[in-house]
Each structure stands twice: as structure tokens, then as C-alpha cells.
Amino acid sequence: MAFNFDQYVERRHTDSDKWHKYEGKEILPLWVADSDFKSPPAVIEALQARVAQGVFGYGYPSPELIDIFIQRMKQRYNWEVQPEWLVFLPGLVCGLNLSVRALTTPEQGTIAPHPIYPPFMKSARLANRTQVSAPVKLQNKRWVLDLDATEPQLSGHEKLLLLCNPQNPGGTVYRREELLAQLDFAQRHNLVVCSDEIHCDLLLEQGLEHIPFASLSEDAAQRSVTLMAPSKTFNIAGLGASIAIIPNATLRHRFIEARMGIVPSVDILAYVAATAAYKDGDVWLAEQLDYLRANRDLVMEKINAIPGLKLMPVEATYMAWIDASALPITNPHAFFEEAGVGLSPGSDFGNPHFVRLNFACHRSVLEQALERMKKAAVDLLATE
Ligand SMILES: Cc1ncc(COP(=O)(O)O)c(C=O)c1O
Secondary structure, eight states: OOSOTTSOOOOTTSOOHHHHTTTTSSOEEOOSSOOSSOOOHHHHHHHHHHHHHOOOOOOOOOHHHHHHHHHHHHHHHOOOOOGGGEEEESOSHHHHHHHHHHHSOTTOEEEEEESOOTHHHHHHHHTTOOEEEEEEEEETTEEEEOHHHHGGGOOSOEEEEEEESSOTTTOOOOOHHHHHHHHHHHHHTTOEEEEEOTTTTOBOSTTOOOOOGGGSOHHHHHTEEEEEOSTTTTTOTTTOOEEEEOOSHHHHHHHHHHHTTTSOOOOHHHHHHHHHHHHHOHHHHHHHHHHHHHHHHHHHHHHHTSTTOEEOOOOBSSEEEEEOTTSSOSOHHHHHHHTTEEOEEGGGGTOTTEEEEEOOSOHHHHHHHHHHHHHHHHHHHHHO
8 A cells, every 4th residue: 555544634723624613522524525535645745846836826727637637538438528628617516506507597497316415406596497306216225316207397498407426425326328318318308417427536336437428429428518526536625626528619608608707717726736636646546445445334334233224335425325214313413413423414415314424534533433323323222
């Protein structure tokens, strides 16, 4: 192992949103989706060199970054991306919001998976657009999008299908035939697709592959906006560098118009970090995935041994979507917070009987959290 993921990194008092929330309290923060690992040394060194240069004017995406990203798409997905398709953004959520505002009119609606990462729901609300919930259901122990159940809900005014692959929460990696069914649905209903693929580098289940929606066919490319970022993969989310890939010139033009004067350009340090991460971070990434896989296995084993809790296999992401509906409580988030574990409330994602646990942390923190959760559930059930 060239990198030590088992080195504890102190994040208290470092302006971390995740750790600040429970500062001074005996609560372990396993909520918001950033990891507790240091970024790859190559990223840290590149940032240090750039800071030492000392001038921080406006930046632009360098030809090197564009080239590295295009190579990455070719090597990983056999997807030929053209440089002019790329629109750099200071975050991925703004790409979701821009897609809703730029690619639908006020009379048109959106469709999004449910449960889902909360900004998907907010993006429609904030833009005053309707949203049809496409249920994500359990099938053979996987959380998958149920488009048959979505069909009868449509009014005919929907224009934009928001997708999340890998799915957050749930950790699903969609297979080619599932993506083709999503494409068929988009074609039949004449929809543009915005595919959030921020977790595409975080595949934990061996043998699975990430397939960008837009790489399915020329038609998929022409009707889609793909959103990707190095932020989750290399733990540089606080710097903010994301990429929208928009092959269709008309959609791209509308997207760029919608951002004008509102969305700032990407921070120059974020460009430096993104370039170093994509260029020199892949050995580090492979080792991070090994550590995450072992954490995932631990979470699977321990959670499923706790009475009242259930967790399906997590194929990707570092988030566990835990079903607490068998516990005799109405608010599992508050219950586990009281027990010293700060999780994300399932209600934020659309199901109050669930909690989401971020396992991208030091193993000892995870072990402690799982122990606290077990004790809380066992004690509760003993008093019933
Ligand atoms: C599916 C998904 N999209 C987007 C984001 C966040 O993107 P950003 O912080 O770049 O706006 C997250 C973070 O958890 C996520 O899980």
C-alpha cells in the first residue's frame, strides 16, 4: 500500500461542514458526502506549488485539463467526447439547477427518481417546475428505477428526466439494459435527460462498470447533459470543480445562457486540484476503493446484524441507505443522533423510515458508530 488510508486525520476545527455540525458534542458525523481522507499527495503538492506562485486572478480550464478529461472518458468508457462539449462549473448541483431552468419552460415539468439526493427535488421547486416522482424500488436486492410505475403519472408536459447513476441514495450501478430502458422512456416521451454521474469513480462491487448515459448511442448523447466531477472521488468537494458534458449545440447554448452572470467561473485552485487528481490520482483511487470496500463490508455485516435495521448491498458510492422501518420509532435520524451517531435523515431524500450513513471515514470511527447504533437499537427493543 503506497497510501495510508488508515491514518486518522483530525478534521475538527478545520472549517469542515461535516465535523462542525456536532462540534463539542459526543456525536460522530457520518452524514454529508465528503470523505475523511486526505486528498492524493499529487493534488496537495500541485496546490502547494500553485499557492506558492502567489497570484490568484481569474482562471480558465487549461488545454491539459481538457485533454486529460477527454482521455479519461475514452479510456474508461470508450466515449469520444469533443472539447467544445465541456462546460466547467463550480459545483455539480448548480448543473442540476441550470438544467431545469435552461432545458424546460415554465409550462414544462421534470421527472426525478424518488428517494433521491435532495437537490434533485429542490431544483424543480426552486425553478417553479412540477416534478413527477419516479419510484426507486427494491428488485433482487438492488434499488432500481421503476419506469413502468412512472408512466401513468405523466401529464404529457414533462420535458426533463433527471437521472442519478450511481444512484444516491441506494448505491445502484445501472446496467446497460436498465440504461437502455431509461433511454427508451426518454425517447417515447420526448425528454431531455440530465444524468448526474458524480459517483461514477466510486464503484465498489468488483466486475461492475459505469456506463455514461450519453455513451449509449448518438440519440442519447444528443438529448443529454452529463454531470461529472472529481470532487467525491478525490475528496476535493470543498474546492468545487465540475463538468457538464453537452454534445448538442442547442442544449449547450441554452445551458450556457442560463448560467451567464449568475454562476461564477471555477476557482483557479479547483482547476489545479482537478487536473492533478485526474492526471496522477488513479493509483491513490484504487487504494481508496479497497479501503471503502472493506468499510462497506463491515457496514453490511454489522447493520444487518442489528435488530430492526436492514441494508441492501451497496454497489457504489460511500453511502449506506439503511431501512429502520422495523424499529418502533418515528424518527430514526433523531434516535441515532441521540445515541451519538450523526446520520443523514431519510426524510430529506423522501423516505423518513431510512437513514443514510457515510462510511468514508476512519475504520475506528465507523466501528464506534456501528457499536453505538447496535446498543441503541438493542436497548430500545429491550424496553418494548
Ligand atoms: C448525486 C450527487 N450530486 C451532486 C452532489 C454534490 O455536488 P456539488 O457539491 O458539486 O454541488 C452530491 C453530493 O453528495 C451527490 O451525491
